[in-house]
Amino acid sequence: MHADLEELVSPTKGLFVTFEGGEGAGKSTQMRLLADSLSGRGYDVLTTREPGGSLGAEAVRHVLLSGAAESFGVRMEAILFAAARSDHVEEVIRPALQQGRIVLCDRFMDSSRVYQGVTGNLEPGFVETLERVAVNGVVPDRTIIFDLPAEAGLERARRRSLNVDPDRFEKEQLETHEKRREAFLDIAEADPERCRVVDATLPPEVIAAEVLRLVEALLPGDGEPQSSRVEAAS
């Protein structure tokens, strides 16, 4: 049923890649590096992030990351994440994919599965329903999961933001972060077609080469730059 729905509403053009994993794993760093190398090859790349990425979703991002919604409970937070994701998908991601662009997104539905579902202890059915409504068929073609011991990730995140207070999610216990690491690995194992795991302890340039390799096979036109495809067509 889910697969049929995806076939009906999934954009047929473009490529959707998501970057997932715990705090400080290198998602944002690697998304930038991949965007640079793909743009350098002539691809039309859009980078975006969650929560946020669209006007409506950025408004909700502040409510979520400041912790303003925390006291209302994890269900409320999960619904807000879903509301933000829905706006992001419909206003930004789907239109870009329909135009044939490559969309790189820093966190997406797997973060909700892990943060609200697993470590938020929400019932799987509730999380699945929210996900279905929010993504509305726009499922990533490839998800790269950055795997790093929780302690190392937290240390990196701390060093990066020495003078900034930790956000609502960074404040949580190390044990919770380890649980999330396992949950991301479980997702990868359950969906090997979509997901790839990379060792995030490696040097950034080594990871970047691996990330490019993992995306390369899926590039529109088998890696042929879009600009030349457009020229060839006209």
Ligand SMILES: Nc1ncnc2c1ncn2[C@@H]1O[C@H](COP(=O)(O)OP(=O)(O)OP(=O)(O)O)[C@@H](O)[C@H]1O
């Ligand atoms: N492979 C790496 N080895 C060592 N340090 C790294 C590596 N990749 C990124 N870093 C550093 O670790 C910190 C966190 O990286 P980055 O912001 O990319 O992680 P993130 O997964 O986006 O984190 P967050 O979830 O907090 O947004 C940065 O200071 C970055 O320079």
Ligand SMILES: [Mg+2]
């Ligand atoms: Mg980041």
